Amino acid sequence: MRKLILILMLGIFVSFPFPASAQSSATLSSVIVQLWPEYDQPSMLVIVDFQVAASTSLPVTLNFRIPLDANLIAVAADTGGGQFVNSPYDEPTIAGEYQTFNMVIEDNLPHRFEYYQPLSFNSDERTFSYLWDNGYTVENFKYLFLEPLDVTSSSLDPNFTAQEAFSGLNYYEGPAVQLAAGEQYTLNLSYEKTTDTLVSQTQAVQIAEPVNEDTPGRVSLANSLPYIIGGLGVIMIAGGLMYYFQWGRRSAGSGKSRRRTHANADSNATSVYCPQCGARAKTSDRFCRTCGARLRHDEN
Secondary structure, rough: HHHHHHHHHHHHHHHHHHHHHHHHHHEEEEEEEEEEEOOOOEEEEEEEEEEEOOOOOOOOOEEEEEEOOOOOEEEEEOOOOOOOOOOOOOOOOOOOOOEEEEEEEEOOOOOOEEEEEEEEEOOOOOEEEEOOOOOOEEEEEEEEEEOOEEEEEEEEEOOEEEEEEEEEEEEEEEEEEOOOOOEEEEEEEEEEOOOOHHHHOOOOOOOOOOOOOOOOOOOOHHHHHHHHHHHHHHHHHHHHHHHHHHHHHHHHHHHHHHHHHHHHHHHHOOEEEOOOOOOOOOOOOOOOOOOOOOOOOOOO
16 A cells, blocks of 8 residues: 555656756856946836856756746747747736746757836935846846946945946956855845936947948949049030030921022012013012013113
């Protein structure tokens, strides 16, 4: 009877494994938690970058916990060079004091997920507490804190080990630690800020490279200049030919008109008509060749 009970209990454990055992089967080679308070909203933007260890068999389904008051906004994979594309995942569901969501990792590439979480405000002081509680072994875990604008003082626990200034902002890097499966990591921070200005309000669009003649999509004047000169030459030649033909036609027409006018004038000046019958006669005639009447010549 006891053996039968043990066999049934073993079958239940094998058929329905607990989530904790499923989580601990994967190892993360690195986790970097970036904390950006008051970046584009008056809240904390949490960015979690991670990569699965090479020893983990793929594909693997990872289950992540985020705070109950968090708003998950993105889940993505790095396709190379820091270019992230959306990665499929299950919508978060409430599980006790957390929200949880699943994502399937098929390639050993860097992945990330982002969410907003409220800050605590007390006059000029802001406080925030971050908790990592995801049940996986992490070979290298650290945080990065982006100090917002107009901060007069700040405090981090655990304290930062490195500081770097970039684009007028201070970045603080926490110590790298190893986390065993199921081990938690807590970060408490506070700072005092004299304004409500968000970081994104002062960040201008930066040009990645100076614009020059080789910039993709830009038309180079030096390369187009021969075509421009050639086009102007063709237009000038066509205009010259049109002017030549039009001027030649007008000259020919005016010459004919002048000759016709002179011929008519000469003809009218030398014409003699019979006063009797009206027949036309030559200037040398003295009598009409038709009726024989005497012609009258005008004396000049």
